[in-house]
Structures are given as C-alpha cells and as structure tokens.
Amino acid sequence: MKMLYVMAATDGAFNSNTATAPDAVCYPISRFKGLMSTDDNDFDLMFEALQSAGTDTTNDSVGTDKVSFQIDTSNNIKAAAKAIVQAINKFVGKDNGFVVLADASDANLMPSSDFSTTVTILVDEPA
Amino acid sequence: MMEGSNPFLIFLKKIYIMIDIHEKFFYFQETFSADTNTTIGSGDVAMYPVSSFLGFDSVAGDTNATTLNMRFKPLLRSASDSSAATADDVDLMALTVTANKQKDVIKAITDKLNEPLSRDGGFIVIADNEGADGSSSEYVSEHVTSVVVTIRAAS
Numbered sequence: 553m554k555m556l557y558v559m560a561a562t563d564g565a566f567n568s569n570t571a572t573a574p575d576a577v578c579y580p581i582s583r584f585k586g587l588m589s590t591d592d593n594d595f596d597l598m599f600e601a602l603q604s605a606g607t608d609t610t611n612d613s614v615g616t617d618k619v620s621f622q623i624d625t626s627n628n629i630k631a632a633a634k635a636i637v638q639a640i641n642k643f644v645g646k647d648n649g650f651v652v653l654a655d656a657s658d659a660n661l662m663p664s665s666d667f668s669t670t671v672t673i674l675v676d677e678p679a
Numbered sequence: 680m681m682e683g684s685n686p687f688l689i690f691l692k693k694i695y696i697m698i699d700i701h702e703k704f705f706y707f708q709e710t711f712s713a714d715t716n717t718t719i720g721s722g723d724v725a726m727y728p729v730s731s732f733l734g735f736d737s738v739a740g741d742t743n744a745t746t747l748n749m750r751f752k753p754l755l756r757s758a759s760d761s762s763a764a765t766a767d768d769v770d771l772m773a774l775t776v777t778a779n780k781q782k783d784v785i786k787a788i789t790d791k792l793n794e795p796l797s798r799d800g801g802f803i804v805i806a807d808n809e810g811a812d813g814s815s816s817e818y819v820s821e822h823v824t825s826v827v828v829t830i831r832a833a834s
Contacts, residue, residue, distance in 0.1 A: 581702060581728075582730070584728055585727075585728075585731060585752065585753075585754050586704075586725060586726050586727040586728060586731060586751070586754050587724070587725065587726040587727075588721075588722055588724060588725050588726075588754055588830055589719050589720070589721060589722065589723050589724035589725075590721045590722075591713055591718070591719065591720060591721060592713060592714075592718035592719040592720075595724065598754045598755065615756075616754070616755055616756075616833070625811070626718055626719075627711075627718055627719050627809070627811045627812070627813070628811050629708070629719055629724045630706065630708060630724070630804070630807060630810070630811060631811065633704075633706055633724070633726045633802070634706075634800070634802045637704050637726075637800060637801050637802040638800055638801075638802070640702060640801070641701050641702065641796065641800060641801040
C-alpha cells in the first residue's frame with residue numbers, strides 16, 4: 553500500500569499544539585479524495601478525515617481533511633497536479649510505498665520546483 | 680520447492696504489486712472564472728482518483744443531445760453525511776460533446792482508463808478548457824468541446 557506523507561512545518565519539527573493543524577500527516581492512498589483549485593496559485597488536496605466520523609455538522613467540510621499548496625506560476629495547476637500524480641505513481645521499489653507529497657523543511661522534497669514550501673494542513677474536528 | 684522461494688511466484692507477486700499500487704487520475708479544468716475570467720478561480724479545477732468515479736449519464740431533457748455527465752464521490756462532503764440530499768452528494772463534471780457522440784466519448788475515456796500506465800503516467804486529462812495560458816485547451820476526445828466543473832459545497 554502506498555502512503556502519502558506531508559510535512560508542513562518549515563523547521564521539520566513535529567511540535568504543533570493545534571489539534572486541527574498537525575505538522576505532519578500521512579494517509580493511505582485509498583483515503584485520497586482528489587484535488588480542487590482555490591485560485592490561480594493555490595489548490596487543496598482532500599482526504600477522508602483522520603479523526604472525524606463524518607457526523608460533525610459544525611465543521612466547514614464534514615469528514616474531510618485538507619492540505620493546501622501554493623505554486624509560483626499563475627494558472628499552472630495542471631502541471632502541479634501532474635507532478636503529484638507522478639509522485640504517487642513512481643515505482644514502488646524507490647520508496648517501498650512511502651510517498652513524500654511535500655516536506656516544507658526541504659524545498660528539494662516538494663513535487664516540483666514550482667511548489668512553494670508554504671503548506672497548510674487542516675484536519676477535521678473529531679465528531 | 681517452497682512457495683516463498685519459487686522464482687516464478689516471486690515474479691508474479693512483484694507484477695501484482697506493481698499493478699495494485701498504481702492509481703489513475705481524471706483531470707478537469709473549466710473556463711477561467713477569476714480576475715474577469717483571466718485566471719483560475721476556486722473550484723475551476725478538479726482532479727479525482729479513478730476509484731472515486733461513479734459513472735456516466737446523459738441528461739434527461741437535453742434535447743440538443745450534447746451533454747455527458749461524469750459523477751464522482753464528493754471532495755468536500757462526507758459520504759456519510761445524511762443531512763445532504765442524495766443528488767447533492769456527488770460532484771458533477773458536465774461535458775459538452777458533439778451531438779449524439781456520447782458513446783464515442785465513453786469509449787475514448789474507457790480506452791484511456793485501461794491503457795498502460797507507461798503512456799500517461801496515470802494522469803488523464805478529460806477536459807481542459809484553457810490550459811495554463813488560456814488558449815491551449817485539451818480534451819480526451821475530439822467529440823468533447825467543453826466542461827463545467829461542479830464541486831458540491833461543504834456541508
């Protein structure tokens with residue numbers, strides 16, 4: 553099984569004290585719901601929620617976690633989406649299924665050079 | 680010979696793993712909606728794993744016969760959110776197609792779905808009205824001419 557890993561902290565430390573904004577998350581590929589744009593330089597990856605049972609109707613997106621990315625080039629989301637797909641589908645022998653979608657502590661660990669290291673993780677509140 | 684040391688079985692297992700762990704993705708980009716229609720806006724772009732694809736339908740009452748819907752498990756709503764109406768629970772990619780060519784388009788998409796990963800890397804552009812520069816549209820079939828992306832609002 554492939555696992556999709558995201559580290560949002562630029563210092564690489566796992567020390568967030570915010571329950572809905574951890575520094576790092578890692579999802580099985582089966583939890584990935586897809587991608588949507590939020591403007592010409594920003595897009596979100598959506599995942600089935602880590603914590604919520606999907607019944608918390610006070611949250612903005614029930615049962616869904618969100619990882620937000622920024623890219624430098626306007627309207628270049630198609631290339632960014634392709635880079636993410638390539639990262640997910642790279643040969644399993646290279647990583648034994650561990651896919652680093654983004655690591656803000658090292659610009660070389662972003663999917664492409666067009667990606668900013670500004671990454672935001674928002675997990676759904678527990679139900 | 681023990682099963683664990685049989686080279687042929689090990690080879691088959693590796694092949695199975697290679698097939699099993701890859702995923703294809705459908706990409707959609709509708710017409711620019713931001714900055715007086717010059718840049719990508721919120722919800723103009725959507726990409727889904729094929730495992731979220733629910734299927735095709737043509738549109739009842741579409742007397743022009745130029746619509747083909749592709750429906751997906753929703754990005755923002757929870758599948759277990761019972762407060763939402765059933766029809767609102769799915770995301771809709773509405774393709775505009777040449778009149779009565781829906782079957783051809785479905786076949787073209789099915790071809791893409793089943794072609795080797797080495798050809799597309801798993802990234803399948805179904806419809807892109809704009810490209811990065813606003814003038815380099817791309818469609819999975821010559822019979823697709825446009826797409827409207829509808830991502831259901833969060834509940």
